[in-house]
Amino acid sequence: MAPAGIQILSKEAAKAQTEILTDDALSFLASLHRTFEKTRQNLLVARTVAQQRLDSGTPLDFHPETADIRADPSWLCAPPAPGLEDRRVEITGPTDRKMVINALNSGAKTFMADFEDSNSPTFANLLNGQVNLRDAIRRQIDFETNGKSYKLSQNPAVLIVRPRGWHLEEPRVLVDNEPISGALFDFGLYFFHNAKELIARGFGPYFYLPKMEHYKEARLWNDIFNFSQSYIGLPHGTIRATVLIETLPAAFQMEEILFELREHSSGLNCGRWDYIFSFIKRRRADRTAVLPDRSQVTMEVPFMDAYVRLLIQTCHRRKVAAMGGMSAQIPIKNDPKANDIAMAKVRADKLREVTNGHDGTWIAHPLINKIAMEVFNEHMLGPNQYHIRREDVKVAASDLLNTSVPGKITAEGIRSSVATALAYSGAWVGGNGCIPLHHLMEDAATAEITRVQLWQYVKYSSRVADTGDTVTAEYIDSIVDELVPTLVSGSVTAKNLEIVAAYLKKQVRQEWPSEFLTSDLMRYLAVADGVPEKWQKSVL
The missing domain is CATH 3.20.20.360 (Malate synthase, domain 3)
Structure with a gap:
């Protein structure tokens, strides 16, 4: 007691x-x-x-x-x-x-x-x-x-x-x-x-x-x-x-x-x-x-x-x-x-x-x-x-506010961001908060960069330098759908990837991005731990 x-x-x-x-x-x-x-x-x-x-x-x-x-x-x-x-x-x-x-x-x-x-x-x-x-x-x-x-x-x-x-x-x-x-x-x-x-x-x-x-x-x-x-x-x-x-x-x-x-x-x-x-x-x-x-x-x-x-x-x-x-x-x-x-x-x-x-x-x-x-x-x-x-x-x-950053938005960079956001978030929902991916150690901070960059590119209709495509929500959707089946692993289940794929698709369509993906996805951990519905905050 x-x-x-x-x-x-x-x-x-x-x-x-x-x-x-x-x-x-x-x-x-x-x-x-x-x-x-x-x-x-x-x-x-x-x-x-x-x-x-x-x-x-x-x-x-x-x-x-x-x-x-x-x-x-x-x-x-x-x-x-x-x-x-x-x-x-x-x-x-x-x-x-x-x-x-x-x-x-x-x-x-x-x-x-x-x-x-x-x-x-x-x-x-x-x-x-x-x-x-x-x-x-x-x-x-x-x-x-x-x-x-x-x-x-x-x-x-x-x-x-x-x-x-x-x-x-x-x-x-x-x-x-x-x-x-x-x-x-x-x-x-x-x-x-x-x-x-x-x-x-x-x-x-x-x-x-x-x-x-x-x-x-x-x-x-x-x-x-x-x-x-x-x-x-x-x-x-x-x-x-x-x-x-x-x-x-x-x-x-x-x-x-x-x-x-x-x-x-x-x-x-x-x-x-x-x-x-x-x-x-x-x-x-x-x-x-x-x-x-x-x-x-x-x-x-x-x-x-x-x-x-x-x-x-x-x-x-x-x-x-x-x-x-x-x-x-x-x-x-x-x-x-x-x-x-x-x-x-x-x-x-x-x-x-x-x-x-x-x-x-x-x-x-x-x-x-x-x-x-x-x-x-x-x-x-x-x-x-x-x-x-x-x-x-x-x-x-x-x-501190200088935005003169050399570089381009590339198709491969966007694919990498989608893969990182999905793989990390899927692992996180499954109880793993730190994963190696493409020879880099990814945690919530790096996943957050990818999430808000994808949102930013859609928000401002950014152009992909090497293909000429305009980044739209549908453009991100197509990459998400393509990559999800390839990311299933011992630490990332198909079920959890389905959850985070829907989350990412919704995120890039928001007027403003959510403050933290960990706050957004905490509900799934609470459910797994047996927290009654009335104490769960759903933002999804």
Whole structure:
């Protein structure tokens, strides 16, 4: 029987999971919800209002009301917490048991265990992920499968956890007849069960915070951190959090975001794929913002380069880490030539990051750790590069909004986008949030780019450079129908492809694209978990 006011709407009831959903932990989640849910909802409404202003032609700019914060050189963020002084290579991935062990053993400095973009939030995935992280922290995660043993090394990577973004709800847990925030569910369970144990082992509760769009959203996280530390009796400032700058509005508020979290901040990260997604989505009413094929929107194009340079300058001014982003390439088996080409791209990407002044980078596969580590070891001799101030950098609003991106919209690029959107979304509905496709590691962020680009091409009747065709909804339909039968696999069923094909066809016909495909498709996971119909939000 759950504490008063709390309902668990799921068929999942394994013993290990009930160890996570304890009465004390649920009471903590309820306290978080009752204290902060109204603020979260108000901030989500503010996002909608801000988008309406952008649609009406009001340009994005740096906020005049916070000019004093940006101009004041005196304030600094908290010093690095134990284990976060040197973050030159961070590996990321979902929280399944094998992945957690392999990532912690990869040789990377830290492991970002992900409840967000590389995770399909079935209730089993979420709860088993919490179990796996709890066991890893206590060095009790060893297990055997198919005759192979997995166990932690003597010096595993430092653990950082990414909860879901503010926009996502957890429909299987109700507090006072309202779904709890997915972010608070993920954060709250991990913090409640593990914060004191982490400190006892010489580290602390460390987090990555995704998809924020305003400094007031960072203020909400800071308030939650203070509340949570007081709730279990920890000093304020114990928590550390790195914010992913992966939305266009947040790029104009980097200083303010750090200021709000300064007691708990461990830096900012270039969430490059979500940033491209946000660039398209937030400029949805601007036909001049139509971008070429996804593969041609590189880190060297003007708006991406400006965002990177500003992030590094901002972080080093405030003495925190400026983390680089993810190379999507993964090792290619049985094709040495293709693998050499892919790994050369990874090496060039990491070299660009370290020479720009980044303090670390992301990888998605343990076998890439060696390449990334070699590049950073050669060019970053100390634990970080906070001393590289980049005072030469001058980034104006126009630089962050520059749409002069060389490249074309091609037939092959569109086919690739359709295939990625369908294959990833189909896997996600089936419970898998991270898939290799065409030698790239795809997650929700890359799928979102493909979805909104296809919408954008239809919205503005874009022309296909190599065929002369105009992109219409019917043009996309024909590619969808052609590709669906070819994408059935062990992780993508025909039934789920039918669901996401209908979804994509509807999306390209909308006046405006949906905010997030994960919000749209969450209903299917809720159905599978046994959530009653009245608690399911259908947008399809």
